[in-house]
Amino acid sequence: MQKAAIQLETLTCPSCLLKIENATKNLQGVQKESVQVLFNSSKVKLNFDEETIALEKIEQAITTLGYIVKKSQARAM
Structure with a gap:
């Protein structure tokens, strides 16, 4: 299991x-x-379980919605 922190551009609403x-x-x-x-x-x-999903796929799901990922990091729990 990994713990992720994903920094986005400013959320407006x-x-x-x-x-x-x-x-x-x-x-x-x-x-x-x-x-x-x-x-x-x-x-x-x-x-998230890194054997099931990659951090990049999580970022992609967010960017598909129209939000910009500035940076992200994951570490083992």
Whole structure:
């Protein structure tokens, strides 16, 4: 299991938060209860199984929604 922190460009509305949260929670390999979208810091924090999904795929799901990923990092839990 890995713990990821994904920095996004500034989020402008609370509905952005819900879109990102729903998209990441629905990904196979992402621990649903760990997903946190922090509106004020424009960050997404979550835990994922690196054998099921790559961090790049999680980023791709976010960018597909139209949000820009500035940087991300993952570390073992």
